[in-house]
Each structure stands twice: as C-alpha cells, then as structure tokens.
Amino acid sequence: MRLDGVAVTLVFALERGGTADLVYLGTRLPESEDLTALAAAGKRGRHESQPDVPPVPGLLPERKGGWSGTPAIELRLAGKRLETDFRTADWSAADNRIEITFADDALEVDVFVTWRITASDVIEVERIIANASGQDLELARSAAVSLPIPQRFTEVTSFAGRWSGEMREERRTLAPEGFARKSSGGKPGFGGGNWLILHDPASGQVLGAHLAWSGDYHTTIDCDPAGTADGRAVLQMGTMKDAGYGLLPAASSTETPMAVLALAANGSALAQQLHTYLRAEILPVRAAWSPRKVHINSWEALGFGLSEPKLMALADSAAALGIERFVLDDGWFARRRNDRSSLGDWHVSPDIFPNGLGPLIAHVHALGMDFGLWVEPEMVSPESDLYRAHPDWCLHNVGRERPTMRGQLALDMSRGEVRDYLFDRLDALLRENPIAYLKWDHNRDLFPSVTGQTEGFYALLDALRAANPTVEIESCSSGGGRIDYGVLSRVHRVWPSDNNDPIERLRIMRAWSHLLPLEVLGNHVGPSPNPITGRATSMDFRAKVALFGHMGVEADPGAMSEHERSVLATHIALYKDWRGVLHTGRWFALDHPDPGIFAQMAMHDDKALAVAAQTAFSPVFDAVPLRLKGLEDEARYRVTLPRPWPGKASLYLNDWQAWESGLTLSGRALMSQGLALPLTHPETAWLVALERLPQ
Known part of the structure; x- marks a missing residue:
C-alpha cells in the first residue's frame, strides 16, 4: 500500500x-x-x-x-x-x-x-x-x-x-x-x-x-x-x-x-x-497572532533589586526606544528577595507593590506597552508558605532526604490538588490584572521522578489557556531545556538559551532555526560585557543578531550610552519594519566557506532580509562574496545595506553611495556570484535588504 x-x-x-x-x-x-x-x-x-x-x-x-x-x-x-x-x-x-x-x-x-x-x-x-x-x-x-x-x-x-x-x-x-x-x-x-x-x-x-x-x-x-x-x-x-x-x-x-x-x-x-x-x-491559532512585540525583561536590568520607582523608570527608558512589552521577571511575589525562597507563594509582594501590580501596569500601559509576568509554577521553595502547608506536595521519597537544586524542589504535577492550587493562583493573577504575557520558567531537574509529571504540566497549561485564551505564554527552562513540539502546541514562543552573548547566540539560533521558525525563538539584546561569557561587544553587533528572532532587550537602557540607545532604537525600528518578512517568510541558511561567518535570510513575497555576521578574525582580508538563495533567476532585485553600518568594516565598503541608493542585480547573479561584503573583522554584521522589482 x-x-x-x-x-x-x-x-x-x-x-x-x-x-x-x-x-x-x-x-x-x-x-x-x-x-x-x-x-x-x-x-x-x-x-x-x-x-x-x-x-x-x-x-x-x-x-x-x-x-x-x-x-x-x-x-x-x-x-x-x-x-x-x-x-x-x-x-x-x-x-x-x-x-x-x-x-x-x-x-x-x-x-x-x-x-x-x-x-x-x-x-x-x-x-x-x-x-x-x-x-x-x-x-x-x-x-x-x-x-x-x-x-x-x-x-x-x-x-x-x-x-x-x-x-x-x-x-x-x-x-x-x-x-x-x-x-x-x-x-x-x-x-x-x-x-x-x-x-x-x-x-x-x-x-x-x-x-x-x-x-x-x-x-x-x-x-x-x-x-x-x-x-x-x-x-x-x-x-x-x-x-x-x-x-x-x-x-x-x-x-x-x-x-x-x-x-x-x-x-x-x-x-x-x-x-x-x-x-x-x-502553534496555537498561529494565523490569528498579532505582530511579535519587542520585549524588555527586567532581569538583567534589576535582578532581585525591584521597587516600583525603579521599574517605572525602566519602563520609561524602554518606551523611549520603541519597546512594546514590559516583562516583570523574578522577585515580584511574597518574600522573594533571592533565589532561596517563596516559589509557590504566587501572591504579589506588598513590600514592593503596596497597592498591587495595578499602578505599575497602568504606568506601562500609559507608555503604550503591554505587561508580562514571570512565573515558575512547577517549583516550590522549602522556605515558603506553600511548602510549610503541604510538604507532601513536592517530589520526594517518604522518609528520605529531599535534595534541592537552585534551592528549590519540584511539585508533583501528577496530583490533582497541586494542579488545582496552581490553576487557582495563576488564574486569579490573570483575572485581577491585565497581564498579556506569561514567561513560564522551569529551572530544576525532576528528581526523584514520578510518573505523570509531564502529563500534569500539560493539563495545567491547557486549563489555564482555556480560561485565558488571549494571554501569550513563553516556555522557558533555564533557556533551552524544554523545547519540543509538545510544548509548542500550547505556547507562543520559547527561550532558546539564557546566553545572550551574540557570538554564542548566532550558533544557537542557527541550530534552532533549522527546526523552528524565527517568530517563536526569543532573541534579546543583552548587556555588555555579557554576564555569562564576560565578552564585550558593540551594540550594533548585538542588535543585528537579535533582529533574527522574536526581538527583545535584556539590559538596562538607562545604563547605556546615548550612542548605544540610538543604535538600539534604530534596530528596533528596523525589526518592526521587517518582522512581517522574518516571521512569515521562508528561511534559508546561507553557506559560506569561512567558519566564522554565520549568514541567514528570510523571504516573503517580493522582499527579503539577510544578515551576515563574522565572529572571528578572518584568515583572508577579502572574504568570499555572500551568495543568496531562493531567488528567481530572471527576476531583478534592488539590493541595499540598511544602516547603521558596522563602524570599522564600513571603511572597506566600495562605493558606499551605490550601496546606500541600491544596486539592481538578477537573482542568478546574487545566487551565483553574490555580494562582496567587508567581513574580515570580528564582531562585524551586515544586513542585506532585497526588493523584487516589477518585470
């Protein structure tokens, strides 16, 4: 058959x-x-x-x-x-x-x-x-x-x-x-x-x-x-x-x-x-999704040092850049002032928010942004009201030690009463506050193990989505620890890695992009030096890398220089112009013989945007031209290099006026000969914009 x-x-x-x-x-x-x-x-x-x-x-x-x-x-x-x-x-x-x-x-x-x-x-x-x-x-x-x-x-x-x-x-x-x-x-x-x-x-x-x-x-x-x-x-x-x-x-x-x-x-x-x-x-009702909004996440900017004035100031600086969603990360609930307490106690902290989340959300909305919130529902801290009330709700072996990871234990999601409690608390947060987005984290391995943990997670997520169908949900698991089509049938995006270093992100995003489309892959501009790798990189390079995904910012704009804020704002505007292409188009990995060059392209209808990024010091001064893919041989394309350009590399660009006004080339020429871009120096990235011209 x-x-x-x-x-x-x-x-x-x-x-x-x-x-x-x-x-x-x-x-x-x-x-x-x-x-x-x-x-x-x-x-x-x-x-x-x-x-x-x-x-x-x-x-x-x-x-x-x-x-x-x-x-x-x-x-x-x-x-x-x-x-x-x-x-x-x-x-x-x-x-x-x-x-x-x-x-x-x-x-x-x-x-x-x-x-x-x-x-x-x-x-x-x-x-x-x-x-x-x-x-x-x-x-x-x-x-x-x-x-x-x-x-x-x-x-x-x-x-x-x-x-x-x-x-x-x-x-x-x-x-x-x-x-x-x-x-x-x-x-x-x-x-x-x-x-x-x-x-x-x-x-x-x-x-x-x-x-x-x-x-x-x-x-x-x-x-x-x-x-x-x-x-x-x-x-x-x-x-x-x-x-x-x-x-x-x-x-x-x-x-x-x-x-x-x-x-x-x-x-x-x-x-x-x-x-x-x-x-x-x-993906849940993908055709009805609105454009993927630019995020700012409070974690890298403030960590656990939260206060209403600091958060409102962060929202002000984010809105000035054109950011569209403000996500309040860890530390907003109960007595959570470090990572050793309060998981499970999903009540707004009166110490930080004496009047609840309402004033901060109203401030965020007045700035034209919507509001998101971090949660980690499947976990519990031994130092929490929930654990004191229900010590048997965590994964454990009776009469044995209860080893922690990150100072926390995992709840037994196979138990209906555990799921009912979590649903009631999360649903109440969403009903009482205009929250558009949940960042759902999962930072601990599950030990000791129990049958039904994954099924319980699915059941809770399904129930919460049914009760709050307009809320977008991100699946985060210390970065890329739980990314699969099972969870993606229930959420709107994933967090590919906690590592925002742009050189590491290029490799991580290339691998994930072979399997998942850009609109579900959160990709943020992090601080420099990077808190994980210690590497300092330019804002131009970080922002160009972050364009190819669901763009966000995981840094404090108030700590940036005026030049950095200007460069970031320009790239956020570019992202808004191009996200329709990036998030609905066909994706291509662009091959290059230089192992330090990562290149990709997205094409939708008559438009395409590519990026070519050099991560190392090239062994040759004149890098092999970047050859594109997926074009029509006989069609004509107007090719431009959107600004801002990488500073040092732009000095080696031949006839910059021609590149800025646009070159007209056939699809065959772009795919066979390609574009001679200056890609010699490390941490250099170029954007390439294409528009198919009428016949």
Whole structure:
C-alpha cells in the first residue's frame, strides 16, 4: 500500500499474520508505479550468516527471529520480561493515513500504529498499546516510532549541549555501533537530543526526526552491520517512564506521544517544511497572532533589586526606544528577595507593590506597552508558605532526604490538588490584572521522578489557556531545556538559551532555526560585557543578531550610552519594519566557506532580509562574496545595506553611495556570484535588504 503527500511517498509491505514493513520513503512516485516490483527490487537473498528465515524488524521491531536490536515494546509481568510475538492483524488506509493493527494473541495485547502525511508533507506517527488480558502488565519500553532507515542515509546530525551552551551540532557517519541518547532530568534537556537529521551525502537529501514530548525520552539507532536482518538501520524514539516501568492495567490502553518525520531536498528546504508545519498545525491559532512585540525583561536590568520607582523608570527608558512589552521577571511575589525562597507563594509582594501590580501596569500601559509576568509554577521553595502547608506536595521519597537544586524542589504535577492550587493562583493573577504575557520558567531537574509529571504540566497549561485564551505564554527552562513540539502546541514562543552573548547566540539560533521558525525563538539584546561569557561587544553587533528572532532587550537602557540607545532604537525600528518578512517568510541558511561567518535570510513575497555576521578574525582580508538563495533567476532585485553600518568594516565598503541608493542585480547573479561584503573583522554584521522589482 502507498501513502502520498505533495512531494513524498511511503510504501508499506503488509503481510497478514506476518510482518509490516516500510519499503520506500522518498520523493513522490508515479501513480503507475508497480509496488510489488518496487518491494521486490529492494529485497536481497539470504546469505550464510543469516537465520534460515531472515528477520524483518519493520514497523514493530522485536527480539524474535534473530534480530538483536532494541525492541519497540517491552512488556513485563511481576518484573519478568515477556517474550512478544506481534503479528500484523489488520490495516486500513484513507485520507493520507494508514492504520495498522498488530496482535500478540498469546499475551492478549494489541498495538495500533498510525502513519499520516499532513498537508505540509510532514509525516506523523503514533501508537496505542492495548492490554486486553486479565492481568496488569508493566510497560518497560514503548517507542512512538520505529523507522527502517533507507540505506542511502549514511550520516546523522545530533545536538548536544549544556546550560548556556545549547544545540551544538554534531554530524557523524552512522557507524556499526549505532546511536543512543536519552534524557533523565524530567525534560528533553539542553542538548536538544530528541531532534535528529539524517543525511544522504550523495543527493543532499535530509530526513528530520523529532519526538513531540516535553519529558524524558530515549532515541536509538540500531545498525545491522553483519546483515543479520536486511542491512537497514532502525531509528526509534519514545518516552522514558519517569519512575521506571509504566503500568498497563488489565483492560486498558496507553497512547504514545507523536513522532514527526520530514523529508526534504536539503537543510533549508527541511527548515521551511518544518516551519510551515509548525505554523499551520502545531502553534496555537498561529494565523490569528498579532505582530511579535519587542520585549524588555527586567532581569538583567534589576535582578532581585525591584521597587516600583525603579521599574517605572525602566519602563520609561524602554518606551523611549520603541519597546512594546514590559516583562516583570523574578522577585515580584511574597518574600522573594533571592533565589532561596517563596516559589509557590504566587501572591504579589506588598513590600514592593503596596497597592498591587495595578499602578505599575497602568504606568506601562500609559507608555503604550503591554505587561508580562514571570512565573515558575512547577517549583516550590522549602522556605515558603506553600511548602510549610503541604510538604507532601513536592517530589520526594517518604522518609528520605529531599535534595534541592537552585534551592528549590519540584511539585508533583501528577496530583490533582497541586494542579488545582496552581490553576487557582495563576488564574486569579490573570483575572485581577491585565497581564498579556506569561514567561513560564522551569529551572530544576525532576528528581526523584514520578510518573505523570509531564502529563500534569500539560493539563495545567491547557486549563489555564482555556480560561485565558488571549494571554501569550513563553516556555522557558533555564533557556533551552524544554523545547519540543509538545510544548509548542500550547505556547507562543520559547527561550532558546539564557546566553545572550551574540557570538554564542548566532550558533544557537542557527541550530534552532533549522527546526523552528524565527517568530517563536526569543532573541534579546543583552548587556555588555555579557554576564555569562564576560565578552564585550558593540551594540550594533548585538542588535543585528537579535533582529533574527522574536526581538527583545535584556539590559538596562538607562545604563547605556546615548550612542548605544540610538543604535538600539534604530534596530528596533528596523525589526518592526521587517518582522512581517522574518516571521512569515521562508528561511534559508546561507553557506559560506569561512567558519566564522554565520549568514541567514528570510523571504516573503517580493522582499527579503539577510544578515551576515563574522565572529572571528578572518584568515583572508577579502572574504568570499555572500551568495543568496531562493531567488528567481530572471527576476531583478534592488539590493541595499540598511544602516547603521558596522563602524570599522564600513571603511572597506566600495562605493558606499551605490550601496546606500541600491544596486539592481538578477537573482542568478546574487545566487551565483553574490555580494562582496567587508567581513574580515570580528564582531562585524551586515544586513542585506532585497526588493523584487516589477518585470
């Protein structure tokens, strides 16, 4: 059977009472393709070191028949592993989806697998496991997807990282030992590990894979170097149960999170496909969003040193720059004067705000900005009224120590009374105050673990959004610790990293932009020197880097020089002019041989904006011209370099009047020859604006 998208075809080989396999995943096949011949063309004869009946891992790999990889499903009874024998029982196909039923008649367990191709040509895979027996089982492993990888994909890009150093790309050959990665902190973590990109080096084609889940995960690629099966590697992605085995009671079922696959001609095409999918099918009511407002966040400016006069002064200086949203960060509630107390006590501090938040919000509104607030609902401080009243509400083992992280404990989100309390407090804040935005933080790993933590988080977030549908929510987890399509189906943006150093941000944002569109990636101008790296950088460089994302400011404008404020205000105005292009357009990674140059471009209708940023001292004085992408060969484009220009680098710009008034070039010339920009000196960034001229 076949499933077709706009540009992709899946072909399944199904044998009733036997196996189910994916025998083709590639560009769309002709309607007349002989599928039986296609399947036969991909089969090999048995060789000497295979079992007499070579195993086919297929869509539900098992430890039977001689296959030695990771089983898709592992069941236990009273702690003892059960041998499974799932056989294809039934299937049906309609509306770009196929549903396949596997049955183990001896265990009385069924598995229902759905493969679906969306309007964006993205493939979604889900599984339901049903226990029809009379005994309670333990589900030790449950993969959401098992993908027999087409053998042309011989390389894989994965992502590793740490706090403030997220999303380090690592591309490697798919070696015989395969690939394995998991998280164990109760969230995907700073490495972005449940995102993978497989590469076909011969054609440039790529295959992206992701698990839409905000908790712990496991990802494996089992290779078959000895050809015990058919030589194909098998990719599997699934959840890690928080407390070991997940229960599968008698006469019950459980559903896996959704796995996402996307096939594209190259990296930029993959990014565009995933961006389209996210905008159309994941982000909550994306089409109704207003333009992404420029933020200022109080944290880097004031930290815990909050007072009404200081906050109002910060709002004044922010509004003078053209900022549109004022976000009050940590320290506004209860006795929160440091990071050791009061989490859970979500009441406005009378010491800082004797008349509540009303006067500050009114002041912010009078300046033409809306108001946002920081919260960290899933956490509790041992020094808090909530903990004193309900010490049993946190994650803990009875009779054991309760180790903290960042001076805090995690609430047990699987408990209904915990969620009810948090909903009541947060909903009251939103009803009593005109709050347009919540920055929802999650700064602690989850230990000891408990089953149902992620589901409880989702339930609370869903209930709060249903009661307050106009409030925008940001998912922050010490930066990029919890970024996935599961949380993005419930929020409006994420915080890619706590690190605002522009050189680090260029790398982090490039990696995330291959997977997520710019409008959901918060990208702020931080202070200089940077508080994390200690590096001093110019305002021009910081502001140009921050343009490509959801722009904000995480610094005190009052501490800036007049020149810095002027440069920042100009870039904020540029962002407002171009955010329609940046946040709805097609995104391209622009390649350059100099490893210190990071370049990207967004194009929508007849306009495009690119940035090229040099992070190091170039080994050559005349950098290779920047070549653009995605243009029409025969079309003519007016090319300008929006001011302000980088100071020293602009001295090496040939005929600056021509660049300022605009050069007219064909799309072919811009893509083949490119633009000779001065990109020799470190911390230099140029903006390039394009407008397609009428024919």
